[in-house]
Amino acid sequence: MITIGSIPREKACEDFPFLAQHYRGRRKAIKAFTHLAPDYVFWIYPDGDLFDAKDSHKNNTPKGFKHILLDEPDYGGFLRGRVASNYGPQIIVVYCREEALASDPIKIRQFLNGVAQLPIPLQQTILVVSDNAAIYGTLADIHQRARDLG
Structure with missing residues (x-):
């Protein structure tokens, strides 16, 4: 399980317990939180263009791309995700291959271009994770990773 960036897993678990290394029912808990x-x-x-999926990825795919489901x-080639806070700290959950936002410069740029278009405020300290609880760090960490990878 990937844990990179400036936020150690133990610290991330303070706000998001489902990110714990041995959390039972992790995917179900992540889904419950983000939905x-x-x-x-x-x-x-x-x-890198953003598409508003309203309240459902399944019901709101980009026109002509239903097959991506x-x-x-x-x-x-699309990235799918959710921003959620439930009246606490925000988190971005991205459904992707584990290494996508850890080491793939193309996917990292795609992600950064897309989230830059979000019509909601995001702090650079927002945590970014995968649906399998890989921790990619903060948005600022991902910006730095993009610079480092060129």
Whole structure:
């Protein structure tokens, strides 16, 4: 399980207990948290454009791209995610391959271009994780990773 960036897993678990290394039912807990009252549900096109999925990825795919739902975890090159806070700290959960936002410069740029278009405020300290609880660090960490990877 990947843990990179400036926030150690133990610290992240203080706000988001489902990120613990041995949390039982992790995926179910992440889904419950992000689906309760999401701040924003999105798809990011391969070119980095943002698409508002309203309240459901399944019901709101980009026009002409319904087939991407059948291509987990790659989604035809799209990134799929949710911003959620439930009246506490925000988190971004991205459904992707574990290494995507850890070491793939193309996916990292795609993600950063997409979240830059979000119509909601995000702090640079917002935590970014995968649906499998890989921790990619803060948004600031991902910006730094993009610079480091060129």
